[in-house]
Amino acid sequence: MFVAWRDLRFAKGRFALMGAVVVLITLLVGLLSGLTSGLARENVSAVTGLPATHLAFAAPPGGQEVSFTRSQVPESAWRAWSGQPGVRSARPVGIRTTDAAAGERTAAVSVFGVEPAGGLAPRGLAPGQVVLSEKAAEELGGAKAGGTVRVGRLELTVAAVSGTAAYSHTPVVWADLRDWQRIGDPGTSPEAVATVVALDADGSADLAAGDRAAGTTVRTIAEALGAIGSYQAENGSLQLMRGFLFAISALVIGAFFTVWTIQRSADVAVLKALGAATPYLLKDALGQAVVLLAAGAGLGTALAAGLGALISGSDVPFVLDAPTVLVPAAVMIALGAAGAALSVRRITAVDPLTALGSAR
Amino acid sequence: MTLLLHDVTLTYPDGESRLTALDAVGLEVPAGTLTAVVGPSGSGKSSLLAVAATLVTPDSGRVVVAGRDTAPMSAAQKSALRREHIGIVFQQPNLLASLTAAEQLQVMAHLSGRPARQLRRRALELLDAVGLADKADKRPHQLSGGQRQRVNIARALMNEPTVLLVDEPTSALDHERGAAVLDLLVTLTRERSTATVLVTHDRAHLERMDRTVTMTDGRLADPVAAA
Numbered sequence: 056m057f058v059a060w061r062d063l064r065f066a067k068g069r070f071a072l073m074g075a076v077v078v079l080i081t082l083l084v085g086l087l088s089g090l091t092s093g094l095a096r097e098n099v100s101a102v103t104g105l106p107a108t109h110l111a112f113a114a115p116p117g118g119q120e121v122s123f124t125r126s127q128v129p130e131s132a133w134r135a136w137s138g139q140p141g142v143r144s145a146r147p148v149g150i151r152t153t154d155a156a157a158g159e160r161t162a163a164v165s166v167f168g169v170e171p172a173g174g175l176a177p178r179g180l181a182p183g184q185v186v187l188s189e190k191a192a193e194e195l196g197g198a199k200a201g202g203t204v205r206v207g208r209l210e211l212t213v214a215a216v217s218g219t220a221a222y223s224h225t226p227v228v229w230a231d232l233r234d235w236q237r238i239g240d241p242g243t244s245p246e247a248v249a250t251v252v253a254l255d256a257d258g259s260a261d262l263a264a265g266d267r268a269a270g271t272t273v274r275t276i277a278e279a280l281g282a283i284g285s286y287q288a289e290n291g292s293l294q295l296m297r298g299f300l301f302a303i304s305a306l307v308i309g310a311f312f313t314v315w316t317i318q319r320s321a322d323v324a325v326l327k328a329l330g331a332a333t334p335y336l337l338k339d340a341l342g343q344a345v346v347l348l349a350a351g352a353g354l355g356t357a358l359a360a361g362l363g364a365l366i367s368g369s370d371v372p373f374v375l376d377a378p379t380v381l382v383p384a385a386v387m388i389a390l391g392a393a394g395a396a397l398s399v400r401r402i403t404a405v406d407p408l409t410a411l412g413s414a415r
Numbered sequence: 416m417t418l419l420l421h422d423v424t425l426t427y428p429d430g431e432s433r434l435t436a437l438d439a440v441g442l443e444v445p446a447g448t449l450t451a452v453v454g455p456s457g458s459g460k461s462s463l464l465a466v467a468a469t470l471v472t473p474d475s476g477r478v479v480v481a482g483r484d485t486a487p488m489s490a491a492q493k494s495a496l497r498r499e500h501i502g503i504v505f506q507q508p509n510l511l512a513s514l515t516a517a518e519q520l521q522v523m524a525h526l527s528g529r530p531a532r533q534l535r536r537r538a539l540e541l542l543d544a545v546g547l548a549d550k551a552d553k554r555p556h557q558l559s560g561g562q563r564q565r566v567n568i569a570r571a572l573m574n575e576p577t578v579l580l581v582d583e584p585t586s587a588l589d590h591e592r593g594a595a596v597l598d599l600l601v602t603l604t605r606e607r608s609t610a611t612v613l614v615t616h617d618r619a620h621l622e623r624m625d626r627t628v629t630m631t632d633g634r635l636a637d638p639v640a641a642a
Binding site: 407410 | 461464465468470471490491494495496497498499501503505506507509511512513514518521522523525526527554570582
């Protein structure tokens with residue numbers, strides 16, 4: 056990179072301008088990634104936090120996709136799953152979004168109904184009681200253990216406040232499955248149903264056989280996130296924006312290095328005439344692009360991390376961790392280098408004869 | 416023989432026909448001698464240099480540089496040959512804008528895979544030899560035309576070439592500076608035993624040459640028969 060380093064120092068203005076573009080795009084992608092992760096956390100953390108490998112949904116009719124809102128599994132389903140070889144546990148989970156109230160304060164919450172002794176329930180949960188997530192307690196005016204909250208038509212005692220679980224952008228309230236079944240049922244003998252069955256299965260489990268026996272459709276936890284309608288739409292839109300930003304950055308970098316390579320074609324011709332091998336020139340030019348990208352992405356990532364730290368403590372859903380800031384930077388560098396590689400390959404076509412001027 | 420062109424013919428496409436740039440040209444240049452190539456514009460002088468520099472492959476004939484026949488060489492091998500054995504002094508200095516005068520020379524070492532930093536001393540010695548010791552850290556835009564041309568010459572000598580190909584080095588210089596550059600080329604050819612081929616329009620240079628050949632329509636008017 057003998058010439059490349061000196062070009063970087065000599066054409067400071069041009070490279071600073073391009074570097075600034077890389078910084079800004081990386082900053083934007085970094086912030087968008089943090090926001091995407093933050094929104095996803097508020098959408099699915101209660102589901103991803105379940106100690107389970109799979110979720111079994113009620114088999115949707117007519118080839119439809121599974122959905123949390125449409126799924127309703129009877130008790131026979133989790134009994135059937137419990138008896139399947141390779142399934143260590145099958146626990147019902149009821150999920151319902153409703154209003155909760157404590158005194159004058161009301162808040163939209165997602166009630167997760169689980170069996171108190173079933174392994175999915177947070178510590179302290181018992182029939183007639185609820186465990187509030189921290190956000191739910193905050194939105195209900197600082198509800199504390201020992202207090203009461205009204206969920207649907209039930210008055211329930213707060214057993215504890217713990218965790219940050221959220222579902223579909225609402226804080227989670229953990230309740231006994233029997234209480235959960237009564238929340239939305241006006242009768243005195245609610246049907247013994249749940250929304251899904253949380254399975255803890257090992258590799259030997261025959262999931263298809265389990266589905267046939269239970270009349271369900273099983274999904275891994277990651278696949279099951281697609282059954283949350285708001286998550287699919289929201290996450291899809293944000294990922295699309297991220298994808299476009301990556302594509303734009305690759306195009307911008309590619310365009311810059313195309314112009315830059317054309318501008319220095321005469322220098323390339325001279326170096327070739329003096330004996331520079333084409334791989335040497337390609338390495339020099341690509342190395343220059345990678346240095347520019349690494350510096351720009353590094354600075355952009357640092358700014359995104361700084362801004363993310365400032366806003367992650369506020370109401371803005373923002374996740375600041377290594378994957379959200381480092382992965383976009385790495386993708387930026389990789390795609391930018393790919394764009395630059397496509398541009399600098401025109402070096403191979405530069406004719407060293409042009410360095411001699413008119414040779415005919 | 417350090418540079419040998421034997422029965423070299425080179426044609427270029429010209430519409431539906433082909434234009435003959437070099438027509439059965441033969442030329443021998445021994446080490447430590449200067450050969451001038453003169454002739455009108457379009458007579459094939461620059462084509463002769465391009466072929467000798469292995470930048471163009473002739474249609475037929477042999478080009479031997481430092482005892483090595485270039486015909487069977489790949490592009491990479493020809494690049495290596497240019498790095499190690501051929502120095503080119505361009506008509507225009509063709510210096511790289513981002514490099515200082517010393518770095519213009521150091522890059523030649525770097526192209527050959529040698530650590531450029533360790534060869535700064537040699538670069539400074541060569542700049543001193545062309546009278547530019549005090550301009551080592553100047554970039555091209557900070558040098559005069561004559562100074563740039565002297566850096567161009569020093570660069571061509573950096574890898575101690577056995578063949579020096581010089582393309583009208585004084586065309587952009589006034590008489591005084593042109594004479595100084597010619598003095599330098601003569602001195603360096605003798606001292607470093609290079610086989611120097613000088614393309615020139617300037618008849619005043621010819622008395623300093625060991626031999627002069629004239630090109631007309633792609634033919635050498637007084638070619639020496641090749642071995």
